[in-house]
Amino acid sequence: MQPAPVAEPAHKVLRRFRVVFNSVKAHLRAVESEAGVSGAQLWALSVIRQQPGLGVSDLAHAMHVHQSTASNLLRSLVQSDLVHSLREEEDRRSVQLYLTPRGQKVLAKAPGPFEGILPDALRKLDPKALARLDRDLAKLIELLGPEAQDKNLPLGH
Template sequence: MTTAKTPRKKSKTAESVQPPARVLRRFRLVFNAIKAHFRSVEKKAGISGAQVWALSVVRDQPGIGVGDLARAMDVHQSTASNLLRALIDAGLVVSGRGAADRRAVQLQVTPKGQRILKKAPGPFTGLLPDALQRLDTATLNRLDRDLGRLIDELGIDERGASFPLGSGD
């Protein structure tokens, strides 16, 4: 007995979709992957993705100060301070004063902070920074130039560039 196949609806292939829609779909893929990663981090670690990143930097660089943390995360110093305040209040990081310079704050991860990092899924920097680190220079330069044109077209205030993704800021 032969069964008749019902014709399948053709889905739009990437080639048949107009370039703006294709690019929009790609942005959606990136943003949705980032959101899913941050949801997973918060669910497993109980803190934001940006806090996990800051905590991992402090763990990897014991004694680091706020300014160096801000540079390591490429964020404004006030943003790093806000992230740290939450980590200190939660008992995940402690701050002390340096022996040589009593004004300098030195940060250390607590055992509780270490346990949080063990629960948190990587990469601690987040999916996007991690992927960007793996791209070659030519690709990064092209992305930088092309995204710059998009930012100009959108008329975006670039001050938002100093807030990490997943920080809730």
């Protein structure tokens, strides 16, 4: 039995999603090729450069990711000598993050925008268009079912 044909408007939207996903993938490939780090690592480096001395929680908040995700990113950045962390004297559990000279060089040769082309493009949308897109995507996610709705994913401040 063949699946029911998808209506033409749905085909158009699917093609648009593919354009978005392919653009993001192409940018990430360019980042990895030119800078030698992943897109997420590049974004983390740029946040640390903008806010020297910030902590892991602050980095996670700035990147809209879970703290464990930020910790994993940092582990690889520290091991690659792109970031160094200093423990605070008063609270030895707390660290302050700084770029190394090598981390500065990676940022200097990396293509922007550092946070990625999708967040950059979304920020450029008219506020009403962005609000409409948010509502429409929320409806789409609801139709995809409970497994698509990650309750642990931070969606903003």
